[in-house]
Amino acid sequence: MSQQEVVNASVRAQLSGVKDVLKNDGPVAAERAIIDVLKAEPKSDMAFMALARVLAKQGRMEDAER
Numbered sequence: 001m002s003q004q005e006v007v008n009a010s011v012r013a014q015l016s017g018v019k020d021v022l023k024n025d026g027p028v029a030a031e032r033a034i035i036d037v038l039k040a041e042p043k044s045d046m047a048f049m050a051l052a053r054v055l056a057k058q059g060r061m062e063d064a065e066r
Contacts, residue, residue: 011037011044018050027057 022030055064
């Protein structure tokens, strides 16, 4: 398994936990959780897409588009 595959697997695992946060604690808590993922993996396309979806759920379309 390449280093990038390991990183992607780690990000996927972390983001799966964010789904529970979103469901149980709402989009603001999920946004904070995703930002924590991005601090660890700042180049993660998966994390940025997850953040965009959560921002869109909050009605923050302009932020989601960035």
